[in-house]
Amino acid sequence: MTKALLLIDIQNGFCPGGNLPVPAGDTIVPVVNALMASGHYDLIVASQDWHPANHGSFASMHPGKQPFEMGMLSGKQQVMWPDHCVQGTHDADFHPNLDISRIDYIQKKGENPDVDSYSAFRDNDQTSSTGLHTYLFEKGVTQLDIAGLATDFCVKFSALDAIELLPGVTTRFVQDASLGIDPQTVEAAIAEMQSHGVHVITSSTIVG
Numbered sequence: 001m002t003k004a005l006l007l008i009d010i011q012n013g014f015c016p017g018g019n020l021p022v023p024a025g026d027t028i029v030p031v032v033n034a035l036m037a038s039g040h041y042d043l044i045v046a047s048q049d050w051h052p053a054n055h056g057s058f059a060s061m062h063p064g065k066q067p068f069e070m071g072m073l074s075g076k077q078q079v080m081w082p083d084h085c086v087q088g089t090h091d092a093d094f095h096p097n098l099d100i101s102r103i104d105y106i107q108k109k110g111e112n113p114d115v116d117s118y119s120a121f122r123d124n125d126q127t128s129s130t131g132l133h134t135y136l137f138e139k140g141v142t143q144l145d146i147a148g149l150a151t152d153f154c155v156k157f158s159a160l161d162a163i164e165l166l167p168g169v170t171t172r173f174v175q176d177a178s179l180g181i182d183p184q185t186v187e188a189a190i191a192e193m194q195s196h197g198v199h200v201i202t203s204s205t206i207v208g
């Protein structure tokens, strides 16, 4: 069995003080560090939301639109986000307390200004792949644990894509190593992940 940990977007931008903060988002960092230090994982991958300054998911690119309103991007419904995780800025850096020395591979995403990319595996239009599923397949991963920010967006879509793109891989969501933007959508996201075959666990299963 080859066990991998996929950490989603544990960046300054999604922590308090960032541009698109998840409430208390930084509080998952010690939990994630303990997971990485547990010795359970053969492979640790982290995704990084990595937008150009003119990304089409930014409300600032749509005159008259306010952050968190619905808008359109390339003909599809799109949440208008505050400018966040712009390439090369502090907002896009991993949280300073995240033990990045344990990360084997970094998957950047969200670089195409014309489509958003919640999942670490592919863009929201589900046409262009990041290549991450091929990477994990080639490493022989059989168990994939997913944690990070935000449960109701990038974590959820990454877990759903793992189920679809990595058939036969046991995919688990580590609940206490993840936090979301809105409690209501977090609850729905967990139910949706479970209904697609994602197992919900807590870090105590791994860390003991």
Ligand code: VGL
Pocket (backbone or CB within 6 Å): 008, 009, 014, 049, 081, 118, 149, 150, 151, 152, 153, 154, 155
């Ligand atoms: C995310 C909204 C926009 C996330 C990224 O990491 O969950 N959410 N970009």
Ligand code: ZN
Pocket (backbone or CB within 6 Å): 049, 051, 057, 084, 085, 110
């Ligand atoms: Zn983003």
